[in-house]
Amino acid sequence: MQTDPAQYIRDTIRTVPDWPKPGVQFRDITPVLQDPRSFRVLIDLFVYRYMRQRLDLVAGIDARGFIVGAVLAYELNLGFVPVRKQGKLPYRTVAEPYALEYGNAAVEMHTDSVRPGQRVLLIDDLIATGGTMMAATRLLQRLGANVAEAAAIIDLPDLGGSKAVRDSGLPVYTVCAFDTGAEEAGGSAG
Numbered sequence: 001m002q003t004d005p006a007q008y009i010r011d012t013i014r015t016v017p018d019w020p021k022p023g024v025q026f027r028d029i030t031p032v033l034q035d036p037r038s039f040r041v042l043i044d045l046f047v048y049r050y051m052r053q054r055l056d057l058v059a060g061i062d063a064r065g066f067i068v069g070a071v072l073a074y075e076l077n078l079g080f081v082p083v084r085k086q087g088k089l090p091y092r093t094v095a096e097p098y099a100l101e102y103g104n105a106a107v108e109m110h111t112d113s114v115r116p117g118q119r120v121l122l123i124d125d126l127i128a129t130g131g132t133m134m135a136a137t138r139l140l141q142r143l144g145a146n147v148a149e150a151a152a153i154i155d156l157p158d159l160g161g162s163k164a165v166r167d168s169g170l171p172v173y174t175v176c177a178f179d180t181g182a183e184e185a186g187g188s189a190g
Helices: 007-012 030-034 037-052 064-076 132-141 161-167
Strands: 015-016 025-028 057-061 079-085 095-101 101-109 119-127 146-155 170-177
Touching: 007 030, 007 037, 025 057, 025 146, 030 037, 030 170, 037 064, 037 146, 057 064, 064 119, 064 161, 079 132, 095 119, 095 132, 101 132, 119 132, 119 161, 132 146, 146 161, 161 170
Parallel strands: 057 079, 057 119, 119 146, 146 170
Antiparallel strands: 015 025, 079 101, 095 101
16 A cells, blocks of 8 residues: 555654643654664655755754754765754854743854855754754854755644744745644654
8 A cells, every 4th residue: 555655754653642741742753763664764755855956964953853864964975964952062163042932042063064155954853943943044054054945854833933944034844744732842842
């Protein structure tokens, strides 16, 4: 039986109710990653989308964006650069702050991660409020990169993140979306 690849991925994502707190429906991508078939389907969806995009690098957001981003970079014969949570990189860094629901955070990159003019695909596991994705985009732009597109496995459109990223002028691609019934979160905060 043939299945739509994006629907297959959506159906493989596990929903964990009331985690990490009551009312949250956590979208868990680990079943996709641990099954060889679904992991391949996921990576192939991204490869087919980006194989002719003339990209120079893939930038993955800490931490689940590293998993998909590194494999995608390998498949596309591109370099990979991490966008880390602040304080995790050993060399000279530049940071970009963003707001969280209860406070602030920052992402950072090594100052030599990208060269001016490079076309970069930014990828993470999930877009919720868009804060992390927007901060990572600003960081890449400050380093001179041209962010070609923001990509994620999951979009939580009711939280407004993908719309905020699109409204900033950056195209967004996600494999699947989950509407929120109650408060919702996924693999990362932004």
